[in-house]
Amino acid sequence: MDGFDLTGPLPTGTTLIEASAGTGKTFTIGALVTRYVVEGEATLDEILAITFGRAASQELRDRVRSHLVEAERAFAAAVAGRRPSPLDAHLELLLDVPDDEVRVRHERVRDALASFDGATIATTHQFCQLVLRSLGVAGDTDAGAELVESLDELVVEVVDDLYLKWFGEARERPPFDRDDALGLARTAVEDPQSVLAPAPAEDPVAGARVRFAEAVRDEVDRRKQMRGVLSYDDLLSRLAVALEDASAPARARMRQRWKIVLVDEFQDTDPVQWQVLSRAFSDHATLVLIGDPKQAIYAFRGGDVFTYLAAARTAETQATLDTNWRSDAPLVERLQVVLRGAALGSPEIVVHDVKAHHTGSRLVGAPHPSPFRIRRVGRSGFKLTRGKMVTAGDARNHIARDLAGDIAELLGSDATWCDRPVQAGDIAVIVAIRSHGLLVQRVLQEHGIPAVMAGGGDVFLTPAGEDWLALLQALDSPHRAPLVRAAGLSVFFGYTASELDAGGEALTLSASPDTLRGWALLLRGRGVAALIEAAGGARPSPRACCSAPTRSGCSPTYVISGSCSTTSPCATRSGCPRC
Template sequence: MQQFDILDPKLNVFQSRFLEASAGTGKTFAIEHLVCRLLLESDPPISIQEILAVTFTREAAHEMKTRIRSKLAEVPDRRAREALVNFDEIQIFTIHGFCHRMLSEFAFEARTPVQMTSPEKPDHICEMRQTVEDFFRTGESAFAIDVANLLKRSRYDVDRLVTRIVSAMENEDEPKKFSFPSLPQIQLEHLRADFLTLAPRYKWLKVEAYEGQCEKFVTYLEQKDPSLLFEEKAWFFEKIHEDNAKLRAAPLSSLSLHAPDFFQELQTKLLPPLKIARDADEMIKRIAKECRNRWKVKASRHDHFTFDDLIRKMDAALNIPSFLEKVAAKYKAVIVDEFQDTDPFQWKIFERLFLENHLIYLVGDPKQSIYGFRSADIYTYMQAANALGEEKKAFLDTNFRSSPQLIEALNTLFTQNPDWIALPSLPGALNYHPVKAGRTENQFAEPPIV
């Protein structure tokens, strides 16, 4: 793998590359200078409208635009001035923004509505909020317990609660599934007697605080109404488990109980689903899923699209030759930033459009692939690297953020044990490329004695 120095005038920037950029190695600096060199050194010239840059978030896209504009303003060159004049046409997007732009611009070829609403636009969020607020107003009985508990926990700050639910709708978080089990019946007097016998064995279990729950719990067993389980912050059986037993507690086998296995069943069968049911994050995900389904029904009537919809629509549209040709012809150079966060469907889009006949830079760091919950896939990263070929691989070799001592320690740590960053689904591990320190000062040095 070759070292990549964007400031080296001998570097051929008109060659596709798979660029690995560890944290602190000046990735954004390299990208902004790469765009400038593509604009200034291309022959025939490449215009600013013909360079596509895709990154992971809107904030990162905005920062990239700002830095490229500033860099172009520093260059006393005719092409740089032309790029600044046309800077409003710069093609920097998130993957979803890119899909939305192409599906809208080439709507006839893609067979999509001309007036598509992007899920990245503020009105999209407003409509989601409206859906959540309508949900609260209707008072859906199936979610009454979740709503009541969340309102109570949020101290009835409805606006903040709605914001959290909308965020979960955007992320399309799936709630955990659970169901309450059937439990054997037990007589109230037997439950109370066993509770009084067991209580002294366990920490933080005061009889006077919990004894009244026995009758409520028997009512739950009779009526099988889960809402009754939400009436108490903590139930007595949550304390009755061996991890919570007192140090010198008498053995369970020495106690005389009416239903010796009953409390064990509560621990193994009832407590796990109850924890999921009462978890605030899970409540939000459940409500968000219901609201998202309602919003999608409403959105489908007005040509609104979710993030996943855009990827699916784009993938389908690429099967139409005229659409694929129009999009591919629009760009001459493509830069995909944060490529480690790309999922298989997104890579398929870039691969079909740009891999064969375009200048393409895929920039990322496999060590920072942390968005598995959003379908990011490290194996997609590796597949793309192989698609470009070994001769196209390069890396940034200097860390400008960390102290020399820390860089030396990390290099030693990871080079001595190359299997530390293991790949669960493949033999071997991720390669670690040692980096140099771009700073000279020792931030860990002792301060001078004055």
């Protein structure tokens, strides 16, 4: 597969660009949008960029805008008679035109930035919703319908109603219990495009399951329509239906609006999403598909390898981004020794070679300079099981200690990264589950190495989470003395154990329960924000005031609620050593 040249002819027709991690997928999309606009192939509002997540779409929007801003600055300097440098290769290409064309191109990029808020850079579902609303009655959807992220509550409701209707008065034992019915219903509703295969006539239980799944689908659809709600799958399927006819108004309208379509993370495309894109744009617009097929083998990513491969076969042009901009050449070369040519999930998904932009190693002077090492745990020194195996707990503890020692040796050396001493923040440890990460963190801290858990944190395991749990339990049962005392020890009341002991039953069963009952009414009537405001004006808590601030000086109790309250004890209590 040939490498994709960002300074070559602009893609036309359907182009598939394979891009491994670190090869610049988002950069390529931003650069292509800039070239299409600046070269006059399309205006910004004629370009559609799609990705598969809200965070990803926001990142893509930011990157496209930054590309256009950089291009505008380069053209502004050129119009003023200055040749800016250094520039990316595609900008050098765009500036390599006569002076009159430079001014024309400058106007194009300025117009694009002025109208950038109207650019269609969206997730697949946002794009479908936009199209369906613009189609009106032709889109077979209610413009006022509410889009919901999950139908699970509705599915549970339907299952309970149908199960009771079908089997509530039956004398015989039902062919499946309610939990099985719910699992069956969730599977049928979560994958609405799947076909429910008919059951063999000689298997009455299977037949009942199929009929129940069909009934659940029908009833869920009926109730969605009655309540005016749509799921994400509904958006896709309805748009696919609206595009089914070759002369459908939806096809004409979409082709009229968008001339260039770029799809990021294309390996995550499912069959219906590809059906929408193919029906609307194949053979009528420029369709650029960018993704990493090696990630399409992972079911948890929502990717469908067969959809990717089917789409790849329709592409007139296939190319690959063949430069890794993230990793050093020694590491890339050694990883390719292990993975070169490997077929992942299909003979058509092969690991292709890439070259590295960083030709040398930016890590210098490390005690173990090899960029790629595999550490193996031997059995000697361990208490083995009857099967002569090391127990998982012993192995994990050993690996954590070995890892911590390795990191300590690196940090204690004269190693440098990009010509500065290596710091703990330069090192990342990837683990499978949170408990493994906590083990590594603890062992690193025993070595005096600071370590934090990035992502995957459990807010309920924090002191603030424990305080909130104590408060909510007391609000639910203010008559129970143990729960009231637990709430009294939280930052919301701020009593110490000795104060609760000295106050006795009078403190536990009078003032605190009355306050809790009032807060419970406030929570039911006005919501969490009102509760936070009331709790902030309660008895000042030295623990809330003096605990380490986590954001803008606020204690964790107030940050956990999602806002920093100005009525927190730190904001009202004088004499606090931190205030």
